[in-house]
Amino acid sequence: MRASRSERGLHNVPAGITSFVGRRQELAEIKRLFSGSRLLTLTGMGGVGKTRLGLRVAIDIQRAFRDGVWLAELAALDDPALVTHAMFDALDLRDQSARWLVATLAEYLAPKHALIVLDNVEHLLDACAVLADTLLRSCPELRILVTSRRPLGISGEVSFTVPPLPSPEAVRLFAERAVSVVPGFAVTAENEATVGQLCKQLEGIPLAIELAAARLNVLSLEQLLVRLQDRFALLTTGSRTALPRQQTLWRTIEWSYGLLSLDDQMLWQRLTVFSGSFDLEAIEHVCAGELLAPEAVLDQVGRLVDQSILVRDGSRNPVRYSMLESIRQFGRGKLHESGGADFRRRHRDYYRQLVTAMQPFGASQVQWFDRLSLEHSNLRTALDYCLNEPGQAGAGMELASALWLYWETRGRLSEGRRWIEQFLRSGLGPSPARARALWTAGYLAVVQGDVPAAQALLQESRDLSAALGEGRSAAFSIHFLGRVLLFQGNLAGAAALTEQAIGLHRQAGDETGLGFALVQLAIIRCFQRRAVDAIRLLDESADISNRHGERWNLSYVLWVLGFATWLAGRADDAAELELRALRLKRDIDDRVGIPLCIEAMAWIAGSVEKQDHAAALLGCARSALQAIPSPLPNPFRTYHDACEAQARARLGDTAFSAASGKGESMSLQEAVSFALEEKVIRPARETQPRGSSPLSRREAETASLVAQGLSNKAVAAKLMISERTVDSHVLNILNKLGIQSRTEIASWVTRHQDSVPASALSRIR
Amino acid sequence: MGDTTPGFSTGLSTLPDSLARRSAHNGRSVSLFIVDRIIPGLTVQQLSIAQHAMVESARRLGGNGARIRYIRSTLIPAQSRCLCLFEADHRNLVRTVNETAQFPFSRIDEALELTTPLTVTAT
Numbered sequence: 096m097r098a099s100r101s102e103r104g105l106h107n108v109p110a111g112i113t114s115f116v117g118r119r120q121e122l123a124e125i126k127r128l129f130s131g132s133r134l135l136t137l138t139g140m141g142g143v144g145k146t147r148l149g150l151r152v153a154i155d156i157q158r159a160f161r162d163g164v165w166l167a168e169l170a171a172l173d174d175p176a177l178v179t180h181a182m183f184d185a186l187d188l189r190d191q192s193a194r195w196l197v198a199t200l201a202e203y204l205a206p207k208h209a210l211i212v213l214d215n216v217e218h219l220l221d222a223c224a225v226l227a228d229t230l231l232r233s234c235p236e237l238r239i240l241v242t243s244r245r246p247l248g249i250s251g252e253v254s255f256t257v258p259p260l261p262s263p264e265a266v267r268l269f270a271e272r273a274v275s276v277v278p279g280f281a282v283t284a285e286n287e288a289t290v291g292q293l294c295k296q297l298e299g300i301p302l303a304i305e306l307a308a309a310r311l312n313v314l315s316l317e318q319l320l321v322r323l324q325d326r327f328a329l330l331t332t333g334s335r336t337a338l339p340r341q342q343t344l345w346r347t348i349e350w351s352y353g354l355l356s357l358d359d360q361m362l363w364q365r366l367t368v369f370s371g372s373f374d375l376e377a378i379e380h381v382c383a384g385e386l387l388a389p390e391a392v393l394d395q396v397g398r399l400v401d402q403s404i405l406v407r408d409g410s411r412n413p414v415r416y417s418m419l420e421s422i423r424q425f426g427r428g429k430l431h432e433s434g435g436a437d438f439r440r441r442h443r444d445y446y447r448q449l450v451t452a453m454q455p456f457g458a459s460q461v462q463w464f465d466r467l468s469l470e471h472s473n474l475r476t477a478l479d480y481c482l483n484e485p486g487q488a489g490a491g492m493e494l495a496s497a498l499w500l501y502w503e504t505r506g507r508l509s510e511g512r513r514w515i516e517q518f519l520r521s522g523l524g525p526s527p528a529r530a531r532a533l534w535t536a537g538y539l540a541v542v543q544g545d546v547p548a549a550q551a552l553l554q555e556s557r558d559l560s561a562a563l564g565e566g567r568s569a570a571f572s573i574h575f576l577g578r579v580l581l582f583q584g585n586l587a588g589a590a591a592l593t594e595q596a597i598g599l600h601r602q603a604g605d606e607t608g609l610g611f612a613l614v615q616l617a618i619i620r621c622f623q624r625r626a627v628d629a630i631r632l633l634d635e636s637a638d639i640s641n642r643h644g645e646r647w648n649l650s651y652v653l654w655v656l657g658f659a660t661w662l663a664g665r666a667d668d669a670a671e672l673e674l675r676a677l678r679l680k681r682d683i684d685d686r687v688g689i690p691l692c693i694e695a696m697a698w699i700a701g702s703v704e705k706q707d708h709a710a711a712l713l714g715c716a717r718s719a720l721q722a723i724p725s726p727l728p729n730p731f732r733t734y735h736d737a738c739e740a741q742a743r744a745r746l747g748d749t750a751f752s753a754a755s756g757k758g759e760s761m762s763l764q765e766a767v768s769f770a771l772e773e774k775v776i777r778p779a780r781e782t783q784p785r786g787s788s789p790l791s792r793r794e795a796e797t798a799s800l801v802a803q804g805l806s807n808k809a810v811a812a813k814l815m816i817s818e819r820t821v822d823s824h825v826l827n828i829l830n831k832l833g834i835q836s837r838t839e840i841a842s843w844v845t846r847h848q849d850s851v852p853a854s855a856l857s858r859i860r
Numbered sequence: 861m862g863d864t865t866p867g868f869s870t871g872l873s874t875l876p877d878s879l880a881r882r883s884a885h886n887g888r889s890v891s892l893f894i895v896d897r898i899i900p901g902l903t904v905q906q907l908s909i910a911q912h913a914m915v916e917s918a919r920r921l922g923g924n925g926a927r928i929r930y931i932r933s934t935l936i937p938a939q940s941r942c943l944c945l946f947e948a949d950h951r952n953l954v955r956t957v958n959e960t961a962q963f964p965f966s967r968i969d970e971a972l973e974l975t976t977p978l979t980v981t982a983t
Contacts, residue, residue, distance in 0.1 A: 179962050195899050197913065197962050198906040221960045225917045229909055249916070545900050 105163030107185060108150050108212075115151050116271060117264030118144075125152050125255055129238070130812040132253040133231055136241040139257035141421040142302030142344045145242040146214050148257055153212050153240060159815035160238075161793065162207040170215035170420050171370040171472045173479065175222030180510055182211065182226075184471075189506025189686050191725045193545035196509060197226065201233040203724050208236040208793075208816075215420060217244040224249050236820065259299030266290050268301055272308035276401065280311065289316045296323050302403075302421060303347035309403045310354065326350045348425045351402060361387055362395045363404055364430035367423050368442040371472030372408060372415040380445045381438060415469075443477040443487075446470065447494050455500040456607040458644030461683045467501045474498070478514050482521070492518035492532045499535040503542055504647060506686060506723070512539040530559045530568040538575045541582070544728075549579050567608070570599035574612050581619055581730065590619045610639040610648045617655050621662055622730065629659040650679040654692050661695070666703050670696065674771060681767050689763070690719035693770045694727065694735060701738040706745040707754050713739055714758020715766035722763040790828060797824040801837050802844035890927055892973055893954045895944040897965040902942055907935050913961035914944065921957050928953045945971065 125148070129135045137145045150166065157164040167185035169178065179196045183189070188203065190196060204211075211230075216223040224247035227239050231251065241247060246254040260268060266282055269290055273280040282290050293316070297303040310319055326346065352360060365382040366373075378396060383389035396416065399405040404422055408415045418426070430438065449470070453463040467474065474494075481491025495514040502511025515536040523529060533556030540549035553572045560569035577592030593616040600608035613636035620629035633656045640649035657672035677692040697712035713735070720727060727735055743751045761769060768775045790798060793814075800810045807825060811818040825837075832843055899906075914930045922928045928948040935942050946954045954968050 175959055176962055176964075193900040195902060195906060195910070195963065198902075198909055201909055221917065221920050222962060224920065225913050225961055228916050229913045232912060233909055248920070543900075548898070 105160075106153070106157050106165065107187075108154055108157075108164060108166050115147065116268045117260060118148055118151070121148060121255075121257065122152060122155065126156060126815075127812070128253050128255060129156070129240070130815055131817075132251065133238045133817065134227060134241070134247070134249070134252045135239075136243055136246045136252055136254040137257050138243055138246055138254050140244065140300075140344065141424075142300050142419075143257050143259055144301040145257050147301070149212055149214065149240055149242045153210060156210070156815055160208055160210045162209040164210045164212065166212045166214060168214045169219055169223070171475075172219060174475075175219050176513070177475070177510070178219055178222045178226055180507070183506075185211070189723045189725070190509045191506055191543070191687060191723055193509070193540065193543035193548070197229060199724060201230055203721075204230060204234040204237050206236075207234065210238045210240060213239060213241045213243075215243070216241055216247075220245060220247065223247060236816070260294075260301060260304070261299065262291060262294060265294035265297075265299040265301075265304055269294055269304050269308050272305050272403075273311050276309055276312040286316055289320055293320050293323065296320065297347060298343045300344050300347070302419065303344050305403045306347050306351045309401060310351070312401065323347075323350065326353070344421060345425070348422060351404070352425065352429070355398075355402070358387060358391065359395055359398055360429070362392070363399060363422075363426045364433060364435060365438050366399075366405070366416075366418060367426040367430055368435075368438045368476075369418075369473060370476040372417040372469075373473060374413045374415050376413070377445060377473070378416070381441045411469075439480050440484075442473070443480045443490070443494075446473055446477040447490065450474075450494060450497050454643075456610070456643055456645045456648070460500075460645050460647055464501055464504050464683075467498070468505050471507075482514075482517055488518055488521040488523055489526075489528060492521075492523065493528050496528070496532045496535040499538060500647075502539055504683075504685065508539050508543050512536050512543070515539070525559055525563065527563055527565050527568065530556050530563060530565045530572075533559065534568055534572040534575060537572065541575050541578050544582065546579055546582055549575070553579065566599060566603040567605055570596050570603055570605065570608055570612075573599065574608060574615070577612075577619075578615060581615070581622075582728075584730075586619055586623050590616065590623070593619060606639050606643065610636050610643075610645075613639075614648065614651050614655055617659065618730075621655065621659050624662065626659045626663040630656065630663070633659065646679055646683050647685070650676055650683060650685060650688055653679060654688060654695065657692075657699075658695050661699050661702070666699050670699050673699065677767065677770055681771075686719075686723055686763075687725065689767060690716045690723075690727070691731070693719055693766065694731060696770055698734050698738045701741050704745070706742045707750070709738060710742045710746060710751050710754035711758040712770060713742070714755035715761055715770055716758075717755070718759050718761050718766045719763055721759075789832065794824050794828050797821060798828050798840050798844050801825065801828075802841035804841075890947050890949055891951075892931075892971040893946045893948055893951060894969050894971040895946065895954060895958055895965045896967045896969070897942050897944070897963070898940050899942060899964070900940045902935065902937075902940060904935065907933055907942060910942075910961065910963045913963060914957065917957045917961040918946070921953065921960060926953055928957055930957075945973075 125135065125137070129152070137149050139145050153164045153166070165182075165185045167181045169181055172178065172181060179200055180190065182200055183196070186200075186203070188200075190199075192199070213223055213227070220243065223241070223243075227241070227247060228249045230237055231239065246252055259265070266287070270280065270282045293307060294304060297307060307319060307323065314322065326349075352363065355363065362378075362382055365387075366378065368381065369377070375393065375396060379389050379392050383392050387395075396405065400407045400416070405416045405418060408417065450467070453459065453466075455463060478491055478495055481487040481494065492515065495511065495518055498511060502508055515532050519529070519532055519536065533552050537549045537552030537556060540546075540552060543549075553576045556568055556572035557576065559565075560572055573592050574596035577589045577596060580586075580589035580592060593612055597609060597612045597616065600606075600612055613632045617629040617632040617636070620626070620632065633652050637649060637652045637656075640646070640652060653672055653676035657669045657676055660672055661669035673692050673696045677689065677696070680688040680692055693712055693716040697709045697716060700706075700712060701709035716727075739751075742754075746754065758766065758769065761775070765775045793816075796814060797810055800813055805813065807821040808818050811821045814821070825840075828840060829836075832840070834840065834843065911930070911933060918928045918930045926949055928946060931945040931947055933942055933944045944958075946957070948954045948957075951968055951970070958965050958968075
């Protein structure tokens, strides 16, 4: 399973950001401002260090947020409709339903004490502002930190303009960057004045300083200063309305560009067609050729990294590269001047080839899903090109449809459907590709539970497929119409259609469809209490999966096999099958399948009178569903409700609530470990007060500070929460302890030191 | 508003061809638009969140000569369907406001609203 939130230490801020120069005053001021406001926007020109500063603040104060700190990077987004999707990605949530995403996000965040960092929002300012306003209204303990060239302009916002670096810090930054290109470089009495002049020329703009320092591998300090001075004097002043510092950065980028060879300049331009991060193979395929020799690309990439044009991320294998926005914008402008539309097509072609070359129903399927996740930003760019470039809608429709399993397995149902439906509306006539797009959109709608839309799309696909003689699309549309009937509770109808689909899949020689359809029919047979038939179908589906080396379908085979085996009265065998299914689902990161397995385990445990364990597993399943977030699918509610009712009756309400509460308090990773009967390792951060205490951890921290004589305002500043929240905590403390005054709180704290978390005591001291 | 709009008080034969209701507003007219959406599971509480989002979005995108105002919504729970009424200079502005609010929709149509019955004169 990919790193869960608890494994990531309740944040997703990149590790490299910890290297940082200066900014002590700014950090202190930002933290002070943030203690009194729930929305803080760091503004300033491009290249001044807003992102780096924002992420540093986030890391520094992360311990104040019980539910973590989450970074949503928006630089690569063009479409306001995708802002919420970016937040889903940041929080590692899955879009698994047709519900309104903003509402799902607000409901998920409502009970959370978390910090969201929205980075680089200026090009999506209105959408981000409206979303931030919505979330702050709905989520009382949420805070948001934004980096943008302009403030959001919403109520409650505090903005802080990030200044350029003052001279001593600018010099330090220059020196740190210089050492990476000239080992042993140091600022000395001899060169201090020159370095100072350089930094002054660059007006303390961090990005400009880094670009200049990178040139020390070929120029001396004095040469660097003279060339910059000459360059700035020669260039025109540009826009009269532009701030002088913006011109300085632009001039520095332009100067840096001018110092490159023609080949390196060309590569810089061509790299701007990428979105987010990209690897060397992609660079070679998209950018090489036409005056750029493929064998030279590796060295060129190295030079651009050395010159700080490209940022290298060595934490991944293969290494990935990215560009800062200011540098990308400059390069994009140059590409446009030189007529570089062809490279956007090449970018699209490369990613189309990537998608179609891989086998989603094979041994490398999970690597395929993970690779596509990494390339998601570029997939969006490729699809966007197809949508907006005349004559490319057909290619876009095929690309979006080919990704159908990716959209599902990586929890991007709404986005996948949106792309496919946009292409379906683009005016393309009847065709095999259209028939396929219709059933893939219909499939995504079924998985979302949007039955009316699914039915319409699948029926249209079925009819078109019949008219065109498209056997494969006909099979899939009938297959998923069967699923629609299953969701509607029409088991006989669902079985008939699924059997028909199985016949068509066999006829078309399509083992992907056949494997899935056999599992679907097996589920229907289970609900029809025909467990023996179900097991036979699953055996065939397992054979297909094993022959292809694929694991996604196999994990569902095991899950349903466990269910069928349980229905056949073999609880021990069933439990073992569900354990195997869950291990596999953890390996392939099937967030939807994991709670289904845990639910089945609960039903099995309850049926053999292990009620305490059943109750805990029901809680674990709820936790796993909340991690998506998603409710339990309707067909399984009957079994869930029966299991819960039995456990409650046997244990009593109190014991049941205690056991299920224990499960529900676990993270997704902990819940899976518990269900697999592995040792559950909780993160180092305390989750409960020591000893027994009626107060929550936050209330105990508040009580401790009150006991030290701090006002509510001072407590708020200390704990990085609002004064209103402290008021609420104090009220809760008084009510829970049955006392009337702050003096009594102090007495209680003195008597119950053991009930105050050690982390609270250490933080406060 | 209907009283001052040409054609309304004199019978069906003099209704304007366009279905848009035009309301005079400092000499300039705006149109009504219905935004139609199917959102499975949409609750009143969620609609309330959406209303704030649409109001804020309209506030931000109106101005600079562009006029748009969110008026109200009607939720049909049995159909998971929500109809939102806007008053705006043009359809594209309504589209942009809803896209900025990230509240998905299926269609936007010009609308005609009748609050009192017309008097129909036989001809």
